[in-house]
Amino acid sequence: MIFTSCISIIGRSNASKVVSRSCEQKTAIYKQSASAACNKIQPHNNICENNVWLYYFLLTNTHYFVIIKCVEVESEVTVMSENEKIKDLMTKTTDGIVTTKQVTESGIHRSALKEMVDIGELYRYARGLYLSKDAWEDDFYLLQKKYGRGIFSHDTALYLLGYSDRTPAKYTMTFPKGYNAPSLKQESIIVKRVIPENYSFGIIEMQSYCGHSINVYDLERTLCDILRGSGSDIQIVNAAMKKYAASKEKNIHKLMQYAEILRVKPKVQRYMEVLL
Template structure:
């Protein structure tokens, strides 16, 4: 295997099977080489600026998110990754900064729901983990998930809300972090009430 293909394969292995043009360029490959490999069938172009090694089935969760760090798995989707929900997502939920243009993504995949948040709150609790298919995904941590549940409790499915809270408080909660986030979202008093009942 030549050195460039080995580099591309390394990128793909780290990203659930996906090679983005940006990552390939950072690794020293140029656009002409990417096009040549796509023409030869070494790479398969799956979207603008995104490839897989031919024959490899990419991680669906990573694929949906690739190309933008502004797409953060949240609500039911993030809860699924953390084991706070036993529902396999059929609608994928992302939080994005207010004003972020999602029209092209909506056209590509109608099974995505967006939650628009203030730019100053978008990064709170942002972290990474492995998806069930093995790729790296960007999502909100457990405490941010709980804050979002409590903040939007009237719009959340009641069973998802109740199950998420019970599982969180039964599995090594981090009260200090939870209340810190809660203060930033203006739900710290409500969180204290749930903590008194469930901890």
């Protein structure tokens, strides 16, 4: 596409209305006035199309005129394909993940996502959640993105907090009662549910092993959780309680507060009496 670049020089005049004329005509009109305005010249760049420049000028009650020199230049307008738009969108993320919501909000048709999956540029991790072929697959982070209300808990939280060296065969996430995403039944995770008042306390944000932010229950909450009910290996429980008792960062007051809320205070007390 051809545009005409108009390089203008601004000087003082009595002109006060909008004018649209060819660049050649405008130059001729103000040619005689150019020398008189040289001591007040300021650079001013514009783009005019088809050699016609539309302008107006009024600044602090002083009118200005413009001397114009027109130069034709070529400029290519590149139209990005839908796939290129998605790639551009993904360059603005740090995790290599794009969602259907992000795509549609950017004005991109969601069918482009399927095309990119078909050609191997994207991997469909879950409904509405796509991963770049070059991105590192962080299971903790992907589960967090998929289930925003899920909190890593129990044995999984112990592992993430460095209180267990046993990699969980299945990750455990806790949800508030009433939350029932259909895909949870097909997910290979252990699902725990708690009443809403016991859901929100003790949540912390930490980095996964790949450096992504995930939500985990803190250590005191996790120790209380693994003492509730069944499912946790007794060896893992004993090792975690011993390590906590020996830690300089332990917070016995908070541990006992949590234990009372979660109704495991007698169990926690027995451990602490033996280990402290």
